[in-house]
Amino acid sequence: MRTISSVLILGSAVTLTLQNLQFGPDPYFWAFVHFCCVGSYRVFQKNFKSSHLSELEQQFINYVVSLLLLASAAHPTGDLFDVLEFPFRSSYKFYSGCFASGILGFFLLLAGVKLKTGPSLVHCAVWLFLAKILASGLSIFLFSTExxxxxxxxxxxNHAAEALNIHANRALER
Structure with a gap:
């Protein structure tokens, strides 16, 4: 079931990438850079599992390293100065959305850390799954897109595959 879940998630991501070409290749490059940042964080987390760093300290290191990697990658691609031509740069909705995203992401991180130290990992995965569904549902109403x-x-x-993955992990935990 875990393999089927992974194939479904990968299939939905590739399909969306091939289907949604209205933005060009740049967002997919940045998604790839983000994927590399998350992957490097997972390697760091796995190699330093016996470290004396708390979960919040590890997340902080992840964010700092990601910020440095993204900032250094923005200059060669030309995106560093393209920010000045961003059409929503003066829109209060854009800034309020970024602020809300940051605050809600921080609270989701705190909730994830708290859940990981308390109940089982499957219980934590269910709560994070519900948070993702809520976030994707709210984004449909907040952003004007067709x-x-x-x-x-x-x-x-994608949501069904993640639910299947949680179910498979729950079966393995028993």
Whole structure:
């Protein structure tokens, strides 16, 4: 079931990438850089598991390293100065959305750390899954974008695959 779940998640991500070409290749490059940052954090976390660093300190190190990697990658791609031409740079909705995203992401991080120290990992995964569904549901109403049938199918397939993964982990935990 875990393999099927991973294939479904990968399939929905690739389908969305190939289907949604309205932004060009730049967002996908940054998604790849983010993927590399998350992967390097996972390697760091696995290698230093016996470290004396708390979960919050590890997350802080992850954010600092990601910020440095993204900032250093922004100059060669030309995105560093393209920020000045960003069309929503003077929009209060953009800044309030960024602020809300940061605050809610921080609280989600705190909740995740608290859940990992308390109940089982499956219980934590269920709560994080519900938070992702809530975030994706709210974003549909907050951002003005049009979704086609294929996009809706990919979103549903991604959520179903994550639920399947949680179910598979729950079965392994027993």
């Amino acid at each position: 979704f086609g049938l294929l996009t809706w199918c990919c979103i549903f397939m």
